[in-house]
Amino acid sequence: MVRLPYTTALTTLFSYGLLFAFGQLRDLFRKLLDWFRSKDLKGYAPICLGLEDFYVRRLYLRIQDCFGRPIASAPDAWIDVVERYSNDNNKTLHRTSNSTKCLNLGSYNYLGFAAADEYCTPRVIESLKKYSPSTCSVRVDGGTTQLHAELEELVARFVGKPAAVLFGMGYVTNSAIIPCLIGKGGLLISDSLNHNSIVNGARGSGATVRVFQHNSPSHLEEVLREQIAEGQPRTHRPWKKIIVIVEGIYSMEGELCKLPEIIAVCKKYKAYTYLDEAHSIGAIGKSGRGVCELLGVDPADVDIMMGTFTKSFGSCGGYIAASKEIIQYLKYTCPAHLYATSMSPPAVQQVISAIKVILGEDGSNRGAQKLARIRENSNFFRSELQKMGFEVLGDNDSPVMPIMLYNPAKIPAFSRECLRQNVAVVTVAFPATPLLLARARICISAAHTREDMIKGLEVISKVGDLVGIKYFPTEPPKLAKEAHKKPVAVILP
Amino acid sequence: MAKLYVEAVPPADMNKNTEWFMYPGVWTTYILILFFSWLLVLSVLGCSPGMAWTIVNLFHFAITYHFFHWKKGTPFADDQGMYNTLTWWEQMDNGKQLTRNRKFLVVVPVVLYLIASHTTDYQHPMLFLNTLAVMVLVVAKLPNMHKVRIFGINAGN
Numbered sequence: 001m002v003r004l005p006y007t008t009a010l011t012t013l014f015s016y017g018l019l020f021a022f023g024q025l026r027d028l029f030r031k032l033l034d035w036f037r038s039k040d041l042k043g044y045a046p047i048c049l050g051l052e053d054f055y056v057r058r059l060y061l062r063i064q065d066c067f068g069r070p071i072a073s074a075p076d077a078w079i080d081v082v083e084r085y086s087n088d089n090n091k092t093l094h095r096t097s098n099s100t101k102c103l104n105l106g107s108y109n110y111l112g113f114a115a116a117d118e119y120c121t122p123r124v125i126e127s128l129k130k131y132s133p134s135t136c137s138v139r140v141d142g143g144t145t146q147l148h149a150e151l152e153e154l155v156a157r158f159v160g161k162p163a164a165v166l167f168g169m170g171y172v173t174n175s176a177i178i179p180c181l182i183g184k185g186g187l188l189i190s191d192s193l194n195h196n197s198i199v200n201g202a203r204g205s206g207a208t209v210r211v212f213q214h215n216s217p218s219h220l221e222e223v224l225r226e227q228i229a230e231g232q233p234r235t236h237r238p239w240k241k242i243i244v245i246v247e248g249i250y251s252m253e254g255e256l257c258k259l260p261e262i263i264a265v266c267k268k269y270k271a272y273t274y275l276d277e278a279h280s281i282g283a284i285g286k287s288g289r290g291v292c293e294l295l296g297v298d299p300a301d302v303d304i305m306m307g308t309f310t311k312s313f314g315s316c317g318g319y320i321a322a323s324k325e326i327i328q329y330l331k332y333t334c335p336a337h338l339y340a341t342s343m344s345p346p347a348v349q350q351v352i353s354a355i356k357v358i359l360g361e362d363g364s365n366r367g368a369q370k371l372a373r374i375r376e377n378s379n380f381f382r383s384e385l386q387k388m389g390f391e392v393l394g395d396n397d398s399p400v401m402p403i404m405l406y407n408p409a410k411i412p413a414f415s416r417e418c419l420r421q422n423v424a425v426v427t428v429a430f431p432a433t434p435l436l437l438a439r440a441r442i443c444i445s446a447a448h449t450r451e452d453m454i455k456g457l458e459v460i461s462k463v464g465d466l467v468g469i470k471y472f473p474t475e476p477p478k479l480a481k482e483a484h485k486k487p488v489a490v491i492l493p
Numbered sequence: 494m495a496k497l498y499v500e501a502v503p504p505a506d507m508n509k510n511t512e513w514f515m516y517p518g519v520w521t522t523y524i525l526i527l528f529f530s531w532l533l534v535l536s537v538l539g540c541s542p543g544m545a546w547t548i549v550n551l552f553h554f555a556i557t558y559h560f561f562h563w564k565k566g567t568p569f570a571d572d573q574g575m576y577n578t579l580t581w582w583e584q585m586d587n588g589k590q591l592t593r594n595r596k597f598l599v600v601v602p603v604v605l606y607l608i609a610s611h612t613t614d615y616q617h618p619m620l621f622l623n624t625l626a627v628m629v630l631v632v633a634k635l636p637n638m639h640k641v642r643i644f645g646i647n648a649g650n
Contacts, residue, residue: 003498009518010525017526049577054568192507211507431569435513
């Protein structure tokens with residue numbers, strides 16, 4: 001739930017209307033100018049049908065330089081962003097050979113493992129020499145090395161489940177597993193703001209998909225009751241199985257899922273639960289075990305826990321952790337296990353070393369320090385931004401904080417001005433977010449020092465004044481020192 | 494100012510082409526755009542207010558008919574062509590008829606017609622054109638016309 005000034009809603013709708021009108025006018029002129037040009041398709045159908053690529057051509061390409069910026073270094077707290085220029089108003093971009101060092105507020109580098117680490121990197125290089133960059137084989141053929149077996153055990157122990165299975169890509173973990181778990185005659189109930197990989201997997205499974213209002217256990221209960229009473233569409237037979245899919249931290253909102261209540265509802269109606277912890281594993285919880293630890297939920301209550309290694313562990317790939325029977329079944333049926341190349345061994349070693357650091361099994365307390373630092377950093381940054389008057393979403397302790405921009409013109413303004421002042425931020429617009437609610441998403445990492453964050457805050461404050469996104473009243477500095485009360489803007493969970 | 498801030502709850506509508514219509518402020522923006530375009534027409538053309546309302550009504554007819562009832566599909570490829578045979582009006586509110594948004598969108602052309610015909614003192618030929626516009630728009634929005642293609646017009650992909 002976001003709170004926006006009424007005039008902002010009006011102006012945002014009007015801006016989108018204007019952009020749409022200009023896009024349509026340009027399309028009309030293009031059609032008129034190309035009227036007499038022969039369209040030699042040689043009997044093939046056109047690639048794009050009708051209006052399909054309108055948004056990409058007329059809205060996205062205009063501000064293309066704010067997205068997909070190439071980088072030239074590891075995504076640590078400071079990152080080298082390659083400069084680009086365009087000669088035809090952003091339709092094509094050309095790279096130069098210069099790069100600027102910017103403060104990195106966009107990478108999901110929650111625990112700081114993205115750059116060279118004193119424990120992980122030597123071991124990764126050793127495994128690279130021993131096992132080579134690729135196993136050149138699928139898991140069932142010759143692609144399961146000792147490292148893979150070790151990591152599966154380690155992940156299962158870390159998350160608190162009996163067994164786990166690994167996959168080479170995080171997106172594929174969702175989109176290839178969900179069709180294996182459920183098929184026609186089953187029901188999938190997913191949160192309305194779930195990630196595209198889950199939507200993709202749900203569509204590919206053939207099961208009926210229903211959506212419940214974001215993070216609202218009461219609406220989930222309503223949907224469950226309605227669906228169980230009605231049964232399958234047309235035949236009204238009982239559902240073969242019902243799986244409810246939620247995420248730990250929603251990457252566009254930065255808020256935690258209401259896991260205890262949702263699990264209670266699912267247990268009442270005997271539905272299975274699938275928890276996608278892509279952003280929360282390793283980043284929250286006292287020992288980094290994710291949203292279950294933070295909210296006090298027993299991992300045995302969640303049927304299937306999924307996560308990725310890309311965010312907190314600095315590697316690539318994903319995992320599924322569940323009971324031994326489910327994992328055994330998945331190893332026999334999942335195409336991502338049977339036909340896809342196994343995870344690269346150095347990447348596996350990186351995750352093993354990262355988990356060992358987090359658990360403290362490397363013999364130092366760097367893991368605990370990192371976890372404490374990311375919690376401190378996130379809370380500090382979020383409270384400072386709120387004091388400055390920005391509208392920041394997300395719960396406390398969550399390292400993801402979106403700053404609301406709303407107006408489509410503020411997206412490139414914020415992004416380009418921050419880049420000019422050497423701060424790299426990620427801005428997100430439609431269709432990844434709802435139309436009105438464009439935002440800039442900040443991801444805080446344990447690698448950010450206090451000075452980095454203060455510099456980031458200064459730049460964001462200056463740019464925020466220029467662009468005009470301080471929608472809430474700011475807290476005057478002397479009042480902030482006297483009373484540590486919450487600022488005027490209340491962000492509802 | 495009565496309500497300075499509004500709360501926007503993200504609606505559980507999966508179709509991104511129509512979910513923007515469920516946010517606060519859409520109705521007001523629509524009415525304000527109509528009002529300001531009337532002022533624009535008045536200032537640019539310098540005609541009588543009635544003539545300006547007629548022009549606004551006819552442009553409104555052309556634009557809303559084209560985008561609500563003629564163009565099919567969505568402006569992005571993410572939904573993989575699920576709505577390629579449905580016009581925007583048919584996609585609204587997931588196909589549910591007689592919702593608040595739909596009723597509002599039926600009332601607007603009727604009110605525009607009343608204003609236009611009143612300010613032109615019911616003279617021809619403006620009256621004829623205005624009546625034609627409102628009849629086509631209202632018939633197109635009736636619940637019985639959901640997914641109906643008369644004589645196969647606009648039925649092609």
